[in-house]
Amino acid sequence: MGGALRHVFIASLRRRRLATVLSLLAIALGVALGLAVQLIHNAALAEFERGVRILAGEADLQVSGARGGFDDALFLQLAAHPGVAEASPVVEVHAALPGREGSLRVLGVDVFRLAGVQPALLPAADGEAGMLAALAPGRIFLSPAAAAWLALEAGDALAVQSGVHEHTLTVSGSVPAAGAGQVLAVMDIAAAQQLFERIGVLTRVDLRLAEGASPVQLRRELTALLPAGVFVEVPQLALSEAATMSRAYRVNLSMLALIALLTGGFLVFSTQLLAVARRRQEFAFLRALGLPRGMLYRGLLLEGAVLGLAGGVLGALLGHVLAVLALRLVGGDLGAGYFDGMRPALHFDALLTLSFVALGVGAGLAGSWLPARSAATLPAARALRAGDDALLHMRPRWQGVVVCALGALLSAALPPFAGMPLGGYLAVACILATAVLLLPQATRLVMRLPGSPRALLWRLARARSHAAPGQAVVAAVGVLASVALASAMAIMVSSFRTSVDDWLTRMLPADLYVQASPSAASGFLDQDALRRIAALPGVAQVQPIRAEQVRLRSGGAPLTLLAREVGGGWGLPLVAGSLSTGEAELPPAWVSEAVVDVHGLATGALIELPLGGQWHAFRVAGVWRDYARQHGAVVIELETYRAISGDRRANDAALVVHPGVDVAVVATALADAFGENMLRVATPGEIRALSLRIFDRSFVVTYLMEAVAVLIGLCGVATTFAALATARRREFGMLRHLGLTRAQIGRLLALEGALATALGVAGGLLAGGAVAWVLVEVVNRQSFHWSMDISVPFAMLAVFAAALIVLAALAARIAGAQAMRQSAVQAVREDW
Structure with missing residues (x-):
């Protein structure tokens, strides 16, 4: 060219x-x-x-379990194995920081074994040997990223939380080889175990193999030594x-x-x-x-x-x-x-x-x-x-309509591929294609509706759209796509928000909730703390909640184990099964929907959980809805958990107060008893409001994309009618010769714009409803394993549709103004 x-x-x-x-x-x-x-x-x-x-x-293998860790006696067996050249024990704790948001990843390490396995974690201190400085009590070393985040230097004090107590550590240096983006800290393993009350517990052991040792054979031999829930894996698996x-x-x-x-x-x-x-x-x-x-x-x-x-x-x-x-x-x-x-x-x-x-x-x-x-x-x-x-002059492509409609139905029924709802995405594309292909026929059907014989402009607009439905299609296709996206997301978000609101209401039946720290951090409520809370004036009942992580298989995402009272008004939002277990042979467990989808465990199935270093069998008594833990959660009775594991700590506590007692008074008493920064205290209303605020904030990007898509659709109407008005100058000139005024032609354009947009909006709402169903029932279920109750915001969609049609009519009227400035004689000269 x-x-x-x-x-x-x-x-x-x-x-x-x-x-x-x-x-x-x-x-x-x-x-x-x-x-x-x-x-x-x-x-x-x-x-x-x-x-x-x-x-x-330089570790070739890692022995690790869930967050709770395992008995450190296992370290001696691993280190003594002839296939292991070096073994380095690690205690990993996410330390809560009183008065600060977030937690700090603290690695308790044996500094004398680091050089052979993990040299990048070696601490460095000014003026003294780093290894010896790390052995001193109360010392901690920050990575460059952690020091920048905390705004701390060598010699500064850092407050950390263990249980409901605050401890002060001294920043004694850095971990220079930790990497610019790694927010972590290193301290002596014995000091970490004592400080965070993890004596006798390890969370990981890094192994470097002896020369000539087979990793596959060694993994097989070491697996026989490991307690339940602890696995030996290659580091790259993480x-x-x-x-x-x-x-x-x-x-x-x-x-x-x-x-x-x-x-x-x-x-x-x-x-x-x-x-x-x-x-x-x-x-x-x-x-x-x-x-x-x-x-x-x-x-x-x-x-x-x-x-x-x-x-x-x-x-x-x-x-x-x-x-x-x-x-x-x-x-x-x-x-x-x-x-x-x-x-x-x-x-x-x-x-x-x-x-x-x-x-x-x-x-x-x-x-x-x-x-x-x-x-x-x-x-x-x-x-x-x-x-x-x-x-x-477009006509509907019926073969394409049938193919796309069948494609949408078949695609929506496909299982996830590699954990991704590809069938759901394909179904969304087929639904949009079906709606677009049906627009010409929908235009003809709508334009056959009777109107007032005296409404000249309506008859002209209807005749034009019926004679050239492609015009309406071109104007409406962008509107349809943007409205389908906006309405589908609005329905999905409304369904999600309504379901989350209902879930929060059912999950928070108590009057007040107390949390030592987020479940992954170092705060917890021991028996003494629970007794002190129960003894406060106005407290009628204290229900402890213990949250831990368990791993059912190597390479799988950890599940959250929740030990709490299930009966007596402390129920779960069940979608299958029941809370009443009767005289069961095995203790009951209630699994979230994610466990059903990922592990295939439905009501009545047997599930084995690693507790106390042993596998213990439970019977699945029900399936419950959980929006807080994407990778799955299992609930068992608190007393059953304590009897098996011997762990009597709690992460949270639900408080019921005596009738007539102001919860604010109880909250003040908790702050006085434990300190301002030790406990997080909130009412169900505060938790619900905060959760919904976070929910709404997380969808801000979605709302912005919807607004931009709708704006693009409106601009598409404006540009379409501007171009059409220019192309139809001769037609408008002839209408002027027949007696129509410029104002009437402007209203004609506005009416045509409103009709085309109404078709796009109607098609977009119908397509959006179908897309929303796919998003709720297929995409979200296969991606995040959440079920939702469909909730359509009819009033919002009606206002949205009406406003869009009015704005489109105005846009078409304004966009066509330029074409109407030409005189009627000049407009028709091209035909001759």
Whole structure:
């Protein structure tokens, strides 16, 4: 293609600046959001991988269990094995920090064994040998990232919490080789066990194999020595687990970004189709001058590719900016909690960036394909006739409708692939395609509805839409896509929020809740603390709750074990089974929906839990709904847990006060008894309000994407009718000759815009309802293993639909104003 011809096609983008800019921005938004999610996740995984390498050091194998740890007597057996050259014990504690948000990852290590297995964790102290300094009581060494986060230097004091007591440690140096993004601290293992009341407990042992030892054979031999719930694994397995745990969250965000990119593709389609309709005579002249069909086709595709390339490049720049901002504000897990304790740094990934730029080009090409094909196949003689708008005479493709509808049904029934709801995403795409393909027929059906015979403008608008339904399709397709996305997300979020609200109400029956620290941190309530709470004036009942982690298999995500009273009004939001167990042969357990999906354990099944170093069998008595723990939770009776494990500590306590007692008075008494920063005390209403606030904040990005998608749809209506008004100047001129005023033509355009938008809104709401069902019943269930009760915000959707139609009518009226400024005589001269 020569330079002159390229100029002909590329110059078209400059002439329709508004449509070009809007299409470019739509593509850029989708590219930016998708790229930002991938960049952030890659940075987090890279930092996590560095952390795994640093913590594992030269270890070939790791022996680890759940967070609670295992008996340190096992260390002697592991170290004495002839296949083990070096063994390094570790006690890992997430220390609660009184007066600060978050917790600090503290590694209790044997400094004399670090050099042979984990040299990167060796502490360094100014003026004295690091190893000897680490042995002194009350000493702690911070990684550079931890020191920056805590704003502490050598010699400063750091307060940590153990149980309901505060202890002060002295920052004696650093862990210089820990890595720039690793937020952790190192101290002597004996001091850590004593400080955090973990005497006789280890959480991990890192092993370096003897020369010539077989890792496979050694794993088999060591497994025979391990207690229940403790496994021997390669260090790299932790990286695979982290990637798997965060994959669903990342993929869902990426799909949301791609939907925005799809909306941009629809906008490219509508603007390109209208541009082709307006330029049909220009193309006919080029064809008459000898331009081959294929070159015309490639030229129009070039326009879409240039549009997509510009949007992709702009989106890549915006994506990097968004990634940097997100890493600073919410960290590498986008607030989801998968990569706590890290400060990942963003790195430029050329291949990933180019792939997303290519996605932008693909969106531009996809949007331009059908208009380019239509223009290339239109006979030149027919296109030269003034007033011919065959491109806008679209008819429904019934074969495509049937294929897409069946595809949606079949895809929604597919099981997850590698833990991802790919069938659900395919079903969403098929639903949108079905709705778009049905638009021409829906337009004809609606336009057959009777109207007032005296309503001249209504008859004109209806006749136009019935004669050229493609016009309504082009105007409505962007609206349909954006409304479908917005309404589907609104229904899903409403369903989620309503279900979470109901779940919180059922899970919080007490008057007051007390927490020593988040369940993963070092605070806890021992028997003495529980007795002191029960003795406070106004407290009628104290129900302890113990939260621990258990692992059912090697390589699997840990489950949360909750030991609490289940009967007597302290029930669970069951979706299957019952709380009444009768005289059961085995003690009962109630599992969350995630356990059913991941481990295949339904009501009546046998589940074995590692407690006290032994496997203990329980019978699944019911399945309950849990929105707090994505990877699954198991509830057993508190007394059963204490009898088996001997652990009488609690993480939380639910308090019932005497009738007439003000809970604020009890809360004040708790603060006076234990100190301001030792306990977190909240009423059910406060917990519910905070949880819903966090819930709403977590969907801010979703709301913004919905708003942008709707704005793009409105802009699509405006650009569509601006282009149509320009193409229909002769028609408007003839109407002026027949007696219509400019104001009436303006109202006609507004009415046509309202009709087209109403079709798009109606189709979008219907498609959005179907998409919402897929999101709730397929995508969320397969991604996060949550069930929800469908809740449709009818009032909000009705107001939204009405406002969108009114705004679209105004946009069409304003956009067509330029075409009505031409005189009636000049407008019809082209026909002669």
